[in-house]
Amino acid sequence: MVTFSEAQLMAWLSPILWPFLRILAVFSVAPLFSMRAIPMRAKIGLAFFVALCAQAVLGEQPVISVNGREALGAVAQQVVVGLSIGFAVRLVFAAVELAGEVIGLQMGLNFASFFDPTSNAQMSAVARFFGNLSMLLFVVINGHLMVLMAVVKSFDSFPVDGHFMQALGQMRLHEMGAALFSSALWIALPMIALLLFVNLTLGIISRVAPQMNIYAVGFPVTLTVGLLGIAATLPMMEQPVLTLFQQAIDLFAAQR
Template sequence: MIGFSEAQIMAWLSPILWPFLRVLALFSAAPVFSMRALPLRAKIGLAFLVALCAQGVLVDQPVIAVQGRAALGALAQQLTVGLAIGFSVRLVFAAVELAGELVGLQMGLNFASFFDPASSAQTSAVARFLGYMAMLLFIVIDGHLLILMALVKSFEGFPVDGNFLQSLGQMRLHTLGAALFSSALWMALPMIALLLFVNLTLGIVSRVAPQMNIYAVGFPVTLTVGILGLTATLPLLEQPLLALMQQAVGRLLSSGS
């Protein structure tokens, strides 16, 4: 009869278990992977497949027993790192939606708001539209593969050692949020400048021709110019989205190295 010792079982299980938990934590926070339309069983199976395929590059992984005290620290570390990577990519989409909120405010479309079940908040039509476009671009530019590669790369900066407090301190997510939301203002700046010019022009027209009802004319003009401006600037969304993703993932991984 063939028997296996506990040390042998842990030597086989530990290199797959902890990466699997990190990938699973990433799937619960990252865009596309965390969609409710994706079944839970599919997420678990895909996480296990990614952890299994990553064994070719994850060498010299420590063996941490499940029943030991270090297992709690290792579990917290994997959840922290996985959620942090997913949250950093989620901030990129939040920056795009913030740019849509600013553009919708200038266009006068912020009253057309919808309930977003993902964030449990009200979002405007322009923000929802830019969010969907960012999601499609994310898939087209292989952003999901970039996230998986960043996750595998994170084991170099944040190895499985159970020290989750040190890993959390090295990530510096607060600086990442400030940088991304400042980038959102730069993304919305062309549309804001265009709509500001339109509003100034309408103000001059209202002074030249006081008999004109500026409220009845201004909204259709602002809405038309805003839609034309979105049509002209939408093809340029790929470069800032890719730059924000590289900035988010790169800063997170560089802080761990």
């Protein structure tokens, strides 16, 4: 009769269990992977498949028993690191959506808001458009593969050792938070300058020709110029978004 000891079972399951938890935490937060259209069983199966395929490059992993005291810290560490990776990528989309909110405010289109089921909040039409565009760009540049590579590389920076507080102290998510607003304003800067020039021109026209109803003319003009400006500046949005994606990935994939 073939028997297995607990140590042998842990030696077989531990290299897959902890990466599986980290990848599953990423799938619960990261864009595209966390979509409600994807069934939960598919996410669990894909996380297990990625953890199984990553064994060839993960190297030697420490064996942590699920009955030991280190198991709770290991679980907390995997969940926190996985959620942090997904949250860092989500911040990139938040920066693009914030840029869309600023542009929509300048255009006067913020009243056209919709309910976003992903964030459970109201979002303007321009921000929704920029968010969908960034999602398409994320797929085109194989951002989903970059996220999976970042998860695998994160085991070099945050190994499975159960040191929850140490992993929490090594993260630099505050850098992404600081870059959120600056990057959003940088993306929206061309449209802000264009619409500011249009508003200044309309202000001068209202002083030169007071009999003109500037309120009836101003909204169609700013709306038309805003739409033309968005169409002209969309190719310029690629490089800032790619830079933000690279910053988010480097937080976890860089060697320490």
